[in-house]
Amino acid sequence: MNPKQKHNKKQKLIDDYGHNCWWCGKCLPKNQLxxxxxxxxxxxxxxxxxxxxxxxxxxxxSRGNSLYPPNWVRGNCL
Structure with missing residues (x-):
């Protein structure tokens, strides 16, 4: 992805899912996601x-190339 595509996709994901981490649920500003x-x-x-x-x-x-972060349980990153 080039920087413009990355920016557009990030904004679309924010529009669709909000400012929350998919794994731990923390609400963060755009620049921290x-x-x-x-x-x-x-x-x-x-x-x-x-x-x-x-x-x-x-x-x-913490996730690396695994399918889930280590110790992940129902949306919690421990």
């Missing part, structure tokens, strides 16, 4: 909106 791939690109995931969500940096980094 990262674009997260539900199915990581290293596992064949794409950059289509259906595969993207917003996540806080902590949840995004």
């Amino acid at each position: 990262t674009i997260e791939h539900l199915r990581p690109r290293s596992r064949g995931g794409s950059d289509c909106l259906e595969n993207l969500r917003l996540a806080c940096l902590s949840c995004n980094l």
Whole structure:
């Protein structure tokens, strides 16, 4: 994704899901949310909106290329 596409997709995700981390539910300002791939690109995931969500940096980094963050339980990043 180029920067303009990334900005547009991030805004669309905010419009659809709000300013919340997909995993832990924290409400954060736009500049503290990262674009997260539900199915990581290293596992064949794409950059289509259906595969993207917003996540806080902590949840995004802790997840790596696994399908869920470590110790994830029903939307809680521990």
